[in-house]
Amino acid sequence: MKRCLCFLLLxxxxxxxxxxxxxxxxxxxxxxxxxxxxxxxxxxxxxxxxRLNATDHAHxxxxxxxxxxxxxxxxxxxxxxxxxxxxxxxxxxxxHYCGMGHGNMKMTFVVE
Amino acid sequence: xxxxxxxxxxxxxxxxxIGTGALxxxxxxxxxxxxMSKLLGKRTGEAPSPFSVVQLSDTHVxxxxxxxxxxxxxxxxAVETINGLSSQPDLILFTGDLTHDSEDSAEHAKxxxxxxxxxxxxxxxxxxxxxxxxxxxxxxxxxxxxxxGETHRSFDHKGVHFVALDNVSTGRPAVGKAQLAWLxxxxxxxxxxxxxxxxxxxxLFDLKPEWEWFTSDGxxxxxxxxxxxxxxxxxxxxxxxxxxxxxxxxxxxxxxxxFAFPDPATAAEKKPLPFDASQPFRNLGIRRIxxxxxxxxxxDIELTKREISGANGVAQLLRQGELS
Numbered sequence: 561m562k563r564c565l566c567f568l569l570l571x572x573x574x575x576x577x578x579x580x581x582x583x584x585x586x587x588x589x590x591x592x593x594x595x596x597x598x599x600x601x602x603x604x605x606x607x608x609x610x611r612l613n614a615t616d617h618a619h620x621x622x623x624x625x626x627x628x629x630x631x632x633x634x635x636x637x638x639x640x641x642x643x644x645x646x647x648x649x650x651x652x653x654x655x656h657y658c659g660m661g662h663g664n665m666k667m668t669f670v671v672e
Numbered sequence: 673x674x675x676x677x678x679x680x681x682x683x684x685x686x687x688x689x690i691g692t693g694a695l696x697x698x699x700x701x702x703x704x705x706x707x708m709s710k711l712l713g714k715r716t717g718e719a720p721s722p723f724s725v726v727q728l729s730d731t732h733v734x735x736x737x738x739x740x741x742x743x744x745x746x747x748x749x750a751v752e753t754i755n756g757l758s759s760q761p762d763l764i765l766f767t768g769d770l771t772h773d774s775e776d777s778a779e780h781a782k783x784x785x786x787x788x789x790x791x792x793x794x795x796x797x798x799x800x801x802x803x804x805x806x807x808x809x810x811x812x813x814x815x816x817x818x819x820x821g822e823t824h825r826s827f828d829h830k831g832v833h834f835v836a837l838d839n840v841s842t843g844r845p846a847v848g849k850a851q852l853a854w855l856x857x858x859x860x861x862x863x864x865x866x867x868x869x870x871x872x873x874x875x876l877f878d879l880k881p882e883w884e885w886f887t888s889d890g891x892x893x894x895x896x897x898x899x900x901x902x903x904x905x906x907x908x909x910x911x912x913x914x915x916x917x918x919x920x921x922x923x924x925x926x927x928x929x930x931f932a933f934p935d936p937a938t939a940a941e942k943k944p945l946p947f948d949a950s951q952p953f954r955n956l957g958i959r960r961i962x963x964x965x966x967x968x969x970x971x972d973i974e975l976t977k978r979e980i981s982g983a984n985g986v987a988q989l990l991r992q993g994e995l996s
Contacts, residue, residue, distance in 0.1 A: 618843055624881045629888065631844060651882050656843045657809035659775065663884075663942070 583607040583641050590619035590632065590654065593661030601670040604644050611639040620656035623669055631656055644671040723830050724761040726754050726796070727871070729908030730928030732806065733790070734783035735772035739947040740931040746953055747790055747929045755795050763829060764796050767908035767926060768804025768840065768873030770820075777815065784819040800827075804873040804909060805840040813841035824851055826858050833862055837872040839887045845874050846888045855896050867902040874909045875925065877918055880936040885910050897921060910936075911944075912955075927955060 586608055589596045602608050612621045614632040621630040621638075625648075630638040654665035731747040740746075754761070770791075771783040784807075791799060801820045808816045813823045823838035835858065839847045847855075859868070870876070876890035887893070897903045903921040911928035912935070931944040932955040948954050 620844060622881065624878070653882060653884060655845055655884055655888075657805040657840070658843075659810065660773070 580607075583609045585609045585611055585639075587611050587613060588621065588667070589613050589615060590621065590665075591615045592617055592658055593654070593665040595621070595652070595654070595665065595667040598667040599670065600667070601672060602644055603672050604647050607641055607643045609639055609641045611637055613637045617658045618656045619654045619658055619665070621652055621667075622655040623650050623652040625650055626669060626671070628652070628669075629655075647671045723763075724759065725763045725765060725869075726761045727765045727767060727906050727908075727924075727926045728929065729767040729873075729926040730769040730804065730911055730930060731766075731787065731790075732769055732772040732928070732930040733787040734774065734780075735930055739944045740952075741947065742930075742952055744786070744790060748793075749953065750929055751790060751793050755793070760796055762796070762798060763834075764791075764794055764799045765834075765871045765906060766791070766799065766801045767871050767906055768802050769806045769908060769928075770801065770804065771807050773806045773810055775810075777811070780811075780815055781819075784815055788819060800825075800834070800836060800871070802836045802838055802872055803840055805843075805845075808838070808841035809843045812843075813838070816841070824854070832867045832869055833859075835859075835868065835870045837870055837876075837893065839872050839874045839876070839890075844888060845884060845886060847893055848889070852889065852892055852896065855893065859896065859900070862900070864899050864901055866900065867904070868897060868900050869904045869906065870897070871906040873907060875907050875914075875923060876905055877916065877923065879910065879914070879916070880942075883936060883942040885936065894918070894921060 586600055610628055612630040612632040614634055618633040627642050632638040648671055650669040652667045652669055733744055736743055770787045774780040803816045803823050823841050824836050826835045874887045875885055876887050876893050879885040901920055905921055905923040908926050910925050911933040913927055914925035916923040
C-alpha cells in the first residue's frame with residue numbers, strides 16, 4: 561500500500577513537472593471605435609492568449625500574419641492562443657462592421 | 673495600360689468601366705464558341721448569346737462628407753451615361769454600398785428610398801442588387817430586404833448563370849455556412865462548362881486584409897466555384913478598378929461613385945484620394961473593351977466635369993490604349 565502511494569506521488573510530481581506553463585493572457589477591450597490597449601507587445605516564441613472583450617457592440621480583431629481572427633459580442637468574449645514566430649510590427653483591425661468610425665478602429669501588435 | 677484576358681474559355685469578357693461601374697459584354701467565341709453554344713444550349717436549355725451588363729458600385733447615397741462634396745452627382749451622371757448608351761445593356765448589377773449607413777433607421781430608410789429613386793431612372797428594367805456593409809451590416813440586412821429584396825439569389829440569362837452573394841450582412845466579411853451550402857446546391861445542376869458570373873461586394877480573395885479587402889471564407893466560395901471553367905467575379909468595396917486572375921476565375925472590381933481609394937501596392941495608408949474641384953469626376957470613366965480579331969482593343973474614357981465658357985458643363989476626355 562505504501563509503495564503504491566509513493567508511486568502515485570511520483571507520477572503526480574512527474575506530470576506536474578511536464579505540464580506546460582499557462583500562456584500569458586492579454587486582455588483587449590473593444591468599443592466603438594477603439595481598442596484598449598492599442599499597442600500590445602509580445603515576445604517571439606512565447607505562447608500568449610489574446611482575449612477580446614466587446615463592451616458596446618460586436619467587434620472583430622484581425623491580424624492575419626499572427627493567426628488572430630476574433631469576433632466578440634457584448635458578454636461573449638473570444639480568444640485565441642498564439643506563439644509568434646517572427647519579430648515585426650503588425651497592424652490589427654476591427655473586421656466586424658460597427659458603424660461610421662469603423663474604418664479607423666485599429667491597433668498594433670509588436671513582436672520582439 | 674496592357675492587359676490580357678483568358679481566351680481559353682468559350683466566354684469572352686468585354687469589360688468597360690463606367691467610372692462608376694463597368695460595362696461588361698459577353699460574346700461566345702467565334703468558331704469554338706458556336707460549338708460550345710450548341711452544347712450548352714442542350715445542357716441548360718438556353719444557348720449563350722452576346723449581351724452586355726453594366727455594373728455599378730458603391731454609390732453611398734447619403735454620404736456627404738469629405739473628400740467628395742458631390743453627394744449623388746456621380747451616381748446621377750452614371751445613370752445618364754448608361755441611359756445614353758446607343759445599345760442598352762440587358763442587365764444592371766449593383767455591387768453594394770448603395771447607401772451610406774446611419775444610426776437612425778428612419779434616416780437610413782430615406783437613403784434607400786433616394787437610391788431607388790435614382791436607380792429607377794435607368795431605362796434598363798432588369799436590375800439586381802447585393803448589399804455592402806454600409807447597407808446591411810448594422811441591421812443584418814433588414815432595410816435592404818425591405819427595399820431591394822433578398823441579399824443573395826441566382827438567375828440565368830442567355831446561357832450564363834448569375835449568382836448574387838452576400839458577404840456583409842452578418843457584420844463580418846463572410847458569406848457564412850448557410851449561404852455556402854445554398855451555393856453548392858444552386859450550382860449542382862450546372863455543367864462545368866456553364867459560364868458563371870458571381871457578383872458580390874467584397875473581394876473573394878485576400879486582396880489587402882489589413883485594409884479589410886477580403887472575405888474570410890472567400891477561399892471556401894472559390895473552392896465551390898473551382899470546378900467551373902469560366903468564372904467571373906464582379907465586386908466593389910475597394911473604390912478602384914482592379915483585375916485579378918486566380919485559377920479559372922477572373923475577378924474585376926468596379927470604381928465607386930463617391931470617391932476613389934489609392935493603389936494598395938504603393939499607398940502606405942487607406943485614405944481616399946483627395947477631391948479635385950477642377951476634375952470632380954476624376955477616376956470615374958468608361959472602359960470599353962472590344963474584339964478586333966486577334967487583339968482586344970480598349971478605350972478608356974474618363975468623365976470629367978469642368979467649367980466650359982463660364983458655365984458648368986460635362987466633357988468626356990478620351991484616353992485610348994490597347995490590350996494584347
